Amino acid sequence: MTTLLELDGLVAGYGPLTVLHEVSFSIEAGARSCLIGRNGVGKSTVLKSIMGLTDWRSGAVRWQGRDIARRSTVERARLGIGYVPQTRDIFPSLSVEENLIAGLRNRPVSAIQRAYQLFPRLKERRHNGGTQLSGGEQQMLSVARTLLGEPQLLLLDEPLEGLAPIICEELIAAFDVLSRDEGVAILLVEQKVQEALAFAQQAIVLDHGTVVHAGASAELLEDPAILDRYVSVTQVPVHDH
Numbered sequence: 001m002t003t004l005l006e007l008d009g010l011v012a013g014y015g016p017l018t019v020l021h022e023v024s025f026s027i028e029a030g031a032r033s034c035l036i037g038r039n040g041v042g043k044s045t046v047l048k049s050i051m052g053l054t055d056w057r058s059g060a061v062r063w064q065g066r067d068i069a070r071r072s073t074v075e076r077a078r079l080g081i082g083y084v085p086q087t088r089d090i091f092p093s094l095s096v097e098e099n100l101i102a103g104l105r106n107r108p109v110s111a112i113q114r115a116y117q118l119f120p121r122l123k124e125r126r127h128n129g130g131t132q133l134s135g136g137e138q139q140m141l142s143v144a145r146t147l148l149g150e151p152q153l154l155l156l157d158e159p160l161e162g163l164a165p166i167i168c169e170e171l172i173a174a175f176d177v178l179s180r181d182e183g184v185a186i187l188l189v190e191q192k193v194q195e196a197l198a199f200a201q202q203a204i205v206l207d208h209g210t211v212v213h214a215g216a217s218a219e220l221l222e223d224p225a226i227l228d229r230y231v232s233v234t235q236v237p238v239h240d241h
């Protein structure tokens, strides 16, 4: 396996506030990883730092071996890192299809068909305006727009937040297709810990801006002590099928 992304002693924050303290972990090509931890420990800040949206202090962000810690956000996206923020960035005044067309840039319109294959719901709603979409559909559109950039790594910030279990399953199934069939690596930040661990091969646990555990998700599921200590897993709603 080749290493796609490597954070090496990354220290970053916002203005005078340092949030991440020497964060180190790596993501292999095509791998499924999750980043979990309590509210406010810095999970979103890790994703934003990978995209260059925080104030970098020290440490490396390596993409395929090259340090990109001082590259612009646009350059990082061009290199192959796709970022779906928690805010579900879509244009509410545009239809589903117009949102996708706006995300195409120089790619052929046929790329939209791939988005519709992955999310058939979006095809059904293609003439609906952004504001007429459910939360889950907005999330699908936000992911689909990011995929138009053909990323090798997809950073997802709490994509399941506030969504019904059936919609969560649809999204996870789409992430599975991307990972298994298309080889896209995924780094998932998620409060729904059981879903995140079931999806990911690798779990990274963050506490107070530091990685306190990294290993196979299966191991973590067998070690509730770490989850209890750093993730408050008891507060996570039970997944009802």
Ligand SMILES: Nc1ncnc2c1ncn2[C@@H]1O[C@H](COP(=O)(O)OP(=O)(O)OP(=O)(O)O)[C@@H](O)[C@H]1O
Binding pocket: 014, 017, 019, 037, 038, 039, 040, 041, 042, 043, 044, 045, 046
């Ligand atoms: N734009 C910002 N400016 C200043 N401080 C920020 C900013 N964004 C986040 N923070 C602070 O950084 C710390 C980490 O926040 P972050 O959103 O990364 O945590 P998180 O683990 O993703 O939390 P949650 O699970 O609640 O989304 C918090 O103390 C937060 O208040």
